[in-house]
Amino acid sequence: MITINNASKSFRHKQLFDDLNFELQQNSVTVLLGENGAGKSTLMNCIAGLESFSNGSCLIDGQTMTMKQLQQIIGYVPQEIALWEHLTVEQNIQFFKKLKKGSISQKQIENYCELLNLVDLKQPVEQLSGGTKRKANLLIGILHEPKLLILDEPTVGIDLKSRYDIHKLIRHLREQCTIFMTTHHLDEVEAVSDAIYIMGKDPFYEEVLKEKNQPFAKIG
Numbered sequence: 001m002i003t004i005n006n007a008s009k010s011f012r013h014k015q016l017f018d019d020l021n022f023e024l025q026q027n028s029v030t031v032l033l034g035e036n037g038a039g040k041s042t043l044m045n046c047i048a049g050l051e052s053f054s055n056g057s058c059l060i061d062g063q064t065m066t067m068k069q070l071q072q073i074i075g076y077v078p079q080e081i082a083l084w085e086h087l088t089v090e091q092n093i094q095f096f097k098k099l100k101k102g103s104i105s106q107k108q109i110e111n112y113c114e115l116l117n118l119v120d121l122k123q124p125v126e127q128l129s130g131g132t133k134r135k136a137n138l139l140i141g142i143l144h145e146p147k148l149l150i151l152d153e154p155t156v157g158i159d160l161k162s163r164y165d166i167h168k169l170i171r172h173l174r175e176q177c178t179i180f181m182t183t184h185h186l187d188e189v190e191a192v193s194d195a196i197y198i199m200g201k202d203p204f205y206e207e208v209l210k211e212k213n214q215p216f217a218k219i220g
């Protein structure tokens, strides 16, 4: 279980969030909602160890982790596509697999590709559709088989079919890890979430979820 205690983040003249307290349950998908600028990506960066909380802590199974431990435990898939554009998907997989020192089997990679419907493995990334790039970006993030997977808008800007494939993989991954993700798509919330958290000032998200009778927790 992941526990966030009294977490706050401020920049020079700006308090982005304050005194956040929440948990992420094992083998579940928690979706984080909030308006643009609410601080979702910053919160995820802090949990992933890419930024520091100004105050507070993130405990994994009750323990504080070192940077090295976090790198082994966490898979972080950013909003931006983080692939080598001139390499094929297959070459990207081999490159990142070595970098992450993962022991994932070829069979497991094929299994993920099948779930994702990711078939253009021999094409350079620069020639791929946005949806295929997103699928490959996600695959790279799980090559070390993380215990906690953080997905920052994993289906932003892609068509419904590719989103459907990514939802399928997310539901499959829930069996083996804890997933924390953001989205701006309400249908995605319905497709994958076990728990919903809301942060930010805009009451829109609370109102919509109440209308839909969907349980949620406001965390900040």
Ligand SMILES: Nc1ncnc2c1ncn2[C@@H]1O[C@H](COP(=O)(O)OP(=O)(O)OP(=O)(O)O)[C@@H](O)[C@H]1O
Pocket (backbone or CB within 6 Å): 011, 012, 016, 034, 035, 036, 037, 038, 039, 040, 041, 042, 043
């Ligand atoms: N290093 C920084 N210094 C100052 N302000 C920052 C810094 N990093 C982020 N911010 C500001 O914090 C705010 C929250 O950004 P963040 O990307 O976390 O929001 P978000 O909820 O993920 O938004 P979106 O839905 O658009 O992705 C933004 O106004 C951003 O400009």
